Amino acid sequence: MTLAELLVRLGSFGLGLRWRVECDEKWDLPAELERLSAGDGMDTLMLLSLTAPDVQLIDAEACGFAEGVLVVVLAEVDSSLWDVRAADERVLSELRGHYPGATDL
Numbered sequence: 827m828t829l830a831e832l833l834v835r836l837g838s839f840g841l842g843l844r845w846r847v848e849c850d851e852k853w854d855l856p857a858e859l860e861r862l863s864a865g866d867g868m869d870t871l872m873l874l875s876l877t878a879p880d881v882q883l884i885d886a887e888a889c890g891f892a893e894g895v896l897v898v899v900l901a902e903v904d905s906s907l908w909d910v911r912a913a914d915e916r917v918l919s920e921l922r923g924h925y926p927g928a929t930d931l
Contacts, residue, residue, distance in 0.1 A: 829888060830878035832900055832908060833870060835924045836890075839917050843890035843897065845873045850885035867891065 829847075833840055844867040847859055859876045862868040868876075873888070883902055890898040898917060901909040912918050922928045 827908065828877065828880060829883055829886065829900065829902065830874055830881070832910075832921075833874055833877070833888075835921055836870075836898070836917065837920065839914070839920070840870050840890065840898070843870055843892055844868065845870065845888055845890050847873070847883070847886060847888045849883050849887075851883070856881065 846863045846867040848863065849860075856876050859873075862872065862876070867889075870890075877883070884904075886902045888900040889896055890900070895913075897913045899909075899911040901911075903909055910918065910921060
């Protein structure tokens, strides 16, 4: 699963967020993604455009902010395992519905 797929699964919750992305494997990080992650970050549609359809990040963390407050963290542990933390339990419930194999940590 890619970051773009996970962003789409966030649905309307993710649309109003500003994102900053950090990636340990910078050799594969699109330059524009790194530049826009500085400061105020980027909106969800911009992040989708930079990561879709198949950009695979390695050891990456995408932090979503609403009005300057961190509300969701999408951390890619490896190419197929994501750690999702969210301030709103409804977000986690929605993702569990899309990914029945998801487990609580």
